[in-house]
Amino acid sequence: MNLNSVSVIIPVYNRAHHLLEALDSVFHQESPDTAIQCIVADDGSTDGSLLAAQMHWNKLQSRTPRPDREFLPLALEHGGYPGRARNRGVELARHDLVAFLDSDDIWLPEKLSLQLPLHRETRISHTRERWIRFDHGGSRREVSQKSQKHRRRGDLFTDSLWKCIIGPSTAVMDKSLFNTLGGFREDLQVAEDYEFWLRVTAREEAGYVDEPCVEKRAGLPNQDQLSERYGQIEGFRIAALQRLLENSPDIFSEPQQTAIRNMLVKKAEIYLKGALKRGNEAEAERMRRVIRTVLREND
Numbered sequence: 001m002n003l004n005s006v007s008v009i010i011p012v013y014n015r016a017h018h019l020l021e022a023l024d025s026v027f028h029q030e031s032p033d034t035a036i037q038c039i040v041a042d043d044g045s046t047d048g049s050l051l052a053a054q055m056h057w058n059k060l061q062s063r064t065p066r067p068d069r070e071f072l073p074l075a076l077e078h079g080g081y082p083g084r085a086r087n088r089g090v091e092l093a094r095h096d097l098v099a100f101l102d103s104d105d106i107w108l109p110e111k112l113s114l115q116l117p118l119h120r121e122t123r124i125s126h127t128r129e130r131w132i133r134f135d136h137g138g139s140r141r142e143v144s145q146k147s148q149k150h151r152r153r154g155d156l157f158t159d160s161l162w163k164c165i166i167g168p169s170t171a172v173m174d175k176s177l178f179n180t181l182g183g184f185r186e187d188l189q190v191a192e193d194y195e196f197w198l199r200v201t202a203r204e205e206a207g208y209v210d211e212p213c214v215e216k217r218a219g220l221p222n223q224d225q226l227s228e229r230y231g232q233i234e235g236f237r238i239a240a241l242q243r244l245l246e247n248s249p250d251i252f253s254e255p256q257q258t259a260i261r262n263m264l265v266k267k268a269e270i271y272l273k274g275a276l277k278r279g280n281e282a283e284a285e286r287m288r289r290v291i292r293t294v295l296r297e298n299d
Helices: 016-027 049-063 082-091 111-120 175-181 192-201 234-247 254-277 281-298
Strands: 005-012 035-043 069-076 097-100 124-134 140-143 172-174 207-218
Touching (some): 005 082, 016 035, 035 049, 069 082, 097 175, 172 175, 175 192, 234 254, 234 281
Parallel strands (some): 005 097, 124 207
Antiparallel strands (some): 124 140
């Protein structure tokens, strides 16, 4: 295992301007002995994101030549699924470690120098994030994380059932582990990371850097985030839990499968109440069927 090299996968769709800031943050990592392969997986952008990325990387190299900084563009037909773009990027990764960065987030300069040494003892690691939200006028404010009381290192599986604890832009993992687990699902537009980290944390303990190494940004101008487009993501998490039970039973122990079923019922009950409040009887009945099916399996 070479801890001084990493392949970074950046999925993008029509975010040329924000992508350039993400590229800056990768190129300028304060990790002088680390070789970085930066793979931009473009999901069929129509705004010239991939060409802009290539030109910007060339400009960075002309200003500060770094032979240990490699750029690899990957043009894909538009599919609309971020998991698919990440998976295709990992297929081109040539280093033992892979990292992920969303095109609207940025890494802080010390991220890799703090995080990569953890992989002497772990196969998956993540870091604290700094959450930034922009208002309609472009002003930014930091969102407090004081209410986040979940576990962050070690066995994260139980806490990860409630919500996504590992932010994609914070994660570094062994490519062999990624391939063993089959990568991200390519049929979930939202919560594909939630589903994947459950498969990861079911079998691996996580390392953690307890200081912000990523700036996670929301509300940027001209930004179309899938999670904000749909208004809520619990429906996608319910779908993810259903797929885990249907398609990945061999990954989970019996207690883990029981925990997944219990969380599925809990989330479906909450979603059911919301559907009734909105007057959406079709969605309410769908949740009733989910609950009945799980309860029968528990008997």
